[in-house]
Amino acid sequence: MTVVENYKTELDLVRQNPKLLDNYRFDDDAIDSKHFDRLRLNIAIYNDLKQTDYEIVKYLFAEEKEWRKYGKDGDVDNLYFCAFILTLFNSPETVWLFLEAKNIDFDSGIGFDGEYLVSAGIKETYQYIETAYNPKKTELLKYIGEAEESCIYSQIDIDDWKEEKTFYFKSYKLPIQDELYFLYSTNERELFLKKLPEWINQERAWTYEELSLYRTYAKYANDKFLEIEAFKLTLKKNDKDFLTEEYNQQLAVLYVETGENTKALKILENIIKRTDNSNIVRDCIEQLCRIIIRTNNSSDEISKNSYHIIKVQHKKYSSFSPMVEGLIKDVTEIMKKEKITVPNNSSPKAGQTWWKKFFGAE
DSSP states (O other): HHHHHHHHHHHHHHHOGGGGGGOOOOTTTOOOOOHHHHHHHHHHHHOOOOOHHHHHHHHHHHHHHHHHHHHHHSOHHHHHHHHHHHHHHTTTTHHHHHHHHTSSSSSHHHHHHHHGGGTTTHHHHHHHHHHHTTTTTTHHHHHHHHGGGGSSOOOOHHHHHHHHHHHTGGGSSSSOOOOHHHHHHHHOOOHHHHHHHHHSSSSOOHHHHOOOOHHHHHHHTTTTTHHHHHHHHHHHHHHOOGGHHHHHHHHHHHHHHOOOOOHHHHHHHHHHOOOOHHHHHHHHHHHHHHHHHHHHTTTTTHHHHHHHHHHHHHHHHHHHOOOHHHHHHHHHHHHHOOOOOOOTTTSHHHHHHHHHHTTTTO
């Protein structure tokens, strides 16, 4: 049984017993927001749409709106996808649900397409609004236009927009064209991790898009060393010079996180030499500070070299962000520490300390 077939089995259970929808409810206090559970059910509906699914999709969309309000982990495309499925029912009454979604916050106001508001059809939507009562009616008409003739969209605009959305969400339509991307976007982590090595080892020219996916997949896999390999390959294949510096910075961060300080120092030093951008220098200084803090050894050569660069750049730019200034203060304290000398065991004091430690004496 395929993954989508599993989703369809879950959908059939919900169709038979709508009370099961409570299992897909958003709970702000819960660790699991059911965000991807709702997506999977929506995918099943998308591939087996029935008019009787309208209430199910409305419920799922209402829960996705709640998810969006609280900023839980997930992908906002899941909200947009659920909204897109609602448009397939061509019901003008969904205009109020879409208006609420567009007004959730500033980002929603920009990201949630205005076309959703008249997705049931220009004529049909205005006919519905004319007879409907809703306190948001004035606000809605102010946005889309007071009358059908003055609507900010044409029916051709809406038809083209629907085609674009169909193309955009094609990855969820059977037959699945890109299995790994599907598993990633539906958060099927266990299956994804099994398929990932095969995807990486495929013979390919490594296009810009494939390299971007490689970095995304490595991060999703939560594998720092795989992320390093992804960025190294990106830099090797990169023909877009304006991104080279950014990729190097991210690679340096990964080297710091994995304790490969020599490699991190070399990259950071080279970046600083090539730029006069204070923001880029600030980010590099932050990582140099983290090298020293992680090492916590004033006599370490990498720490000494890192601290030298920090001092030179701090003098050049006077100050950075409060957070970086705090890190510089911390590393200065580390580097000012005197070396701890090992006591001579032949001395009475050293012998006494050894004796106390051995026998646990006070």
